Amino acid sequence: MAETPAYPALAPGKFDLSAARDDAVRRMSGAPARTDDRAHPIFAFVGALGGLPMPIKDLSESLGLDFAGGPVLARCQIALTRPLLVDRTYRVTARVAAIERKPSRRYGHADHLHLAIALADDTPFTEIALHIIFPAKGDA
C-alpha cells in the first residue's frame, strides 16, 4: 500500500545564479571580489528560498501558517557538497520536513516549520534545513 505523505509535495523550482547576482551579494555583504567561478556560499540559502516555486509567504499560507503574524527565522543548517558556481541554473527541490505546534513564551503557542531544500544540477551541490517559527493562528 502506498504511503500517504504527511505534508503536501512541493513542485520543483529553479534558481539562476548569474555572475551579476553574485557580484551584488558580494557588494551588499562586504565579501572579497570573485576570483574564479565560485559563488558566494550564502547562495545555498538565497537560492533555496529564491528558487522555490512560490514566495515563502505563499508557501507558508498554503500550509495554514500565519505569515502576516510575523514569522521568525530561528535556525539554518547548510551542507555544501561542493561550491556553487556562477552562470549556472540549479534545480531547487524542497519538502516540508515537519510542522509542529509548541507552547511559546512569546506567542502563547507557535508553529515550527521545518523545510529541507536542495540545490543540484546533475549532481548535488547544497542542502539546507530551515527552521522558521510562526505565531499560532488564533492564539495571539
Next chain:
Amino acid sequence: MTQSDTPFGPVSGPDMADWCTLLNDDNQIHLTREAAQAAGFGPNRVNPGPANLAYLMSALMQDDPDTVFASVDARFIGNVLEDDHLIARTDGSEATLLRDGTPVVTATFTFGEPE
C-alpha cells in the same frame, strides 16, 4: 586561528529590497518603514536573516579568501535594522554577528580543502 573583528555598516535599507528580490520575499517589514513600525520593530526596516548570515560568511572570506565552506549551523537570535553598525566576530570555526555588543546571529562552520 585568532579572533578577528570585521566592522560592517551602516546596514542599507535599499539593499534590503535587493535581498528580497533575490529571496523572492515580499515581507513588508524588510521593505517599508511603515510596516516595520506597525510590526513593533521601530521606525527602521528589518534586515532579512540570510543577509545577516552573509555578513559572517564574508568576514571569514576576508580573513581567508581561499576558505571553502563545508557546513554551516546558524542560529538567529536577534534582529538587524536599517542603519545599524555591526561587528562580525570570527574565531576559528565560530562566528558571531554583534549589534551594539549583543549577539544577533551565532554560527559554527566546518571547512573543506581548497581545490
